[in-house]
Amino acid sequence: MTVQEAENYISQVLPALGVNKRRELVRLVYEIAKRDGVAATEILPVSKNLNFESAKKQLLAKRYPVNFKTAPKDRFYLPKLEIDPAQQADLTPRPFYPKTVYVETSVADSELAARAREMFPQARFLETDGKTQVGSPHFSHRLDTLLIHREKYDFLKPCPCSCSAACCGYNLINLGFGCRFECEYCFLQQYQNLHAILLPANLDEFLSKIDGASFRKGPFDRPRIGSGEFTDSLVFDDLTRYSQKIVPFFRKRPHLQFEFKTKSVNIGGLLEAGGCENVVVSWSVNSSRITDGAEHFTPGLSRRLAAACETAKAGYRLGFHFDPVVIYDGWREDYARTVQEMADTLPHEQVAWISVGTLRFSRELKKAIENRFPQNTILDGEFLLDFDGKMRYCDAQRTEVYGFLLPLLRRTFPRAHVYLCMEDPQIVRAF
Numbered sequence: 012m013t014v015q016e017a018e019n020y021i022s023q024v025l026p027a028l029g030v031n032k033r034r035e036l037v038r039l040v041y042e043i044a045k046r047d048g049v050a051a052t053e054i055l056p057v058s059k060n061l062n063f064e065s066a067k068k069q070l071l072a073k074r075y076p077v078n079f080k081t082a083p084k085d086r087f088y089l090p091k092l093e094i095d096p097a098q099q100a101d102l103t104p105r106p107f108y109p110k111t112v113y114v115e116t117s118v119a120d121s122e123l124a125a126r127a128r129e130m131f132p133q134a135r136f137l138e139t140d141g142k143t144q145v146g147s148p149h150f151s152h153r154l155d156t157l158l159i160h161r162e163k164y165d166f167l168k169p170c171p172c173s174c175s176a177a178c179c180g181y182n183l184i185n186l187g188f189g190c191r192f193e194c195e196y197c198f199l200q201q202y203q204n205l206h207a208i209l210l211p212a213n214l215d216e217f218l219s220k221i222d223g224a225s226f227r228k229g230p231f232d233r234p235r236i237g238s239g240e241f242t243d244s245l246v247f248d249d250l251t252r253y254s255q256k257i258v259p260f261f262r263k264r265p266h267l268q269f270e271f272k273t274k275s276v277n278i279g280g281l282l283e284a285g286g287c288e289n290v291v292v293s294w295s296v297n298s299s300r301i302t303d304g305a306e307h308f309t310p311g312l313s314r315r316l317a318a319a320c321e322t323a324k325a326g327y328r329l330g331f332h333f334d335p336v337v338i339y340d341g342w343r344e345d346y347a348r349t350v351q352e353m354a355d356t357l358p359h360e361q362v363a364w365i366s367v368g369t370l371r372f373s374r375e376l377k378k379a380i381e382n383r384f385p386q387n388t389i390l391d392g393e394f395l396l397d398f399d400g401k402m403r404y405c406d407a408q409r410t411e412v413y414g415f416l417l418p419l420l421r422r423t424f425p426r427a428h429v430y431l432c433m434e435d436p437q438i439v440r441a442f
């Protein structure tokens with residue numbers, strides 16, 4: 012069903028509605044029709060006594076069968092439905108080959124700029140003073156532009172986590188902004204306002220800040236520092252070769268541990284750098300329905316696990332992030348299959364940690380997902396406005412997921428630290 016069809020139907024059955032009431036009903040009809048693949052006439056049959064209140068009640072009960080009776084009404088988020096086909100993601104497979112590479116003058120002679128020239132000889136190279144606005148007007152065209160720059164301010168910071176969520180003491184260095192994958196739930200599609208790939212050429216400066224810094228360690232034996240907040244830690248590593256410097260740096264600092272977080276299998280640099288006990292290479296894992304259907308251009312689960320085995324053989328420890336877990340019919344069986352595949356494949360004693368987090372997103376991100384992936388199924392679940400202003404499954408559904416996955420993971424990988432990510436402290440205490 013299109014937005015227009017939903018609007019036409021509501022105008023036909025309830026012609027005298029004001030703008031806000033119409034907006035809510037249109038969204039509900041659209042979301043139910045999309046989820047169930049049924050016509051509007053089946054969702055909201057015409058009847059003599061139909062008015063706004065009775066229509067909204069019927070539609071909320073259908074859209075939120077788990078929460079309709081229990082959730083306060085202000086937790087259902089029903090914004091205007093605005094879908095612009097021009098914003099749809101381009102899912103045509105293509106290699107990463109930027110059309111234009113901007114290099115800031117101060118790093119024109121850097122190793123990274125030289126490697127970019129070697130890897131992308133057909134690209135147009137332009138020098139910039141760092142003040143010129145670069146990038147495309149559309150997020151979907153961000154891969155057309157690469158900006159190699161010198162980071163001046165944002166070197167090290169505690170993970171911002173989510174306001175009021177239980178903190179795991181993570182620390183971040185932001186080695187890049189932008190990603191070549193297209194995960195339907197990725198927050199960058201709403202957050203990244205410079206539509207290009209940004210890579211800093213001054214990694215040494217980032218590393219130089221580490222020795223003088225103080226770090227939180229949360230519930231872990233040593234502070235953890237990671238690089239995958241605004242990009243995938245390894246997706247561009249064949250170009251950046253950051254791993255070649257990061258691994259030797261941390262090898263000399265065993266009181267810290269560094270985490271590469273990835274969905275890629277771009278592990279050549281890590282293998283060359285040689286293993287390191289306090290470097291953990293982590294893969295985001297999921298049910299194959301999500302890896303294959305919602306994480307576009309990423310390697311599937313088996314390839315990720317094969318790459319994990321290779322890095323473990325080289326001497327790295329491993330981490331895994333079940334994040335985001337998505338609830339749908341059959342989720343338990345699918346996630347159990349993923350855990351089983353991990354159990355059958357991985358060297359258990361090298362798995363350092365496994366986190367679990369259910370799908371959550373800001374209100375703005377919901378709109379971005381609807382626009383970029385109108386056929387998505389990840390939004391079909393019941394998301395409510397939550398304690399931190401984000402949208403989440405209700406406590407009972409999240410608790411059901413954690414009650415299933417955490418014991419299973421702890422039984423399967425008894426030596427790994429299994430924990431919840433960005434969760435309500437009360438729920439964290441229960442597990």
Ligand code: SF4
Nearest residue numbers: 190192194197242243
């Ligand atoms: S791999 Fe991470 S950064 Fe890249 S698109 Fe997916 S969620 Fe976003």
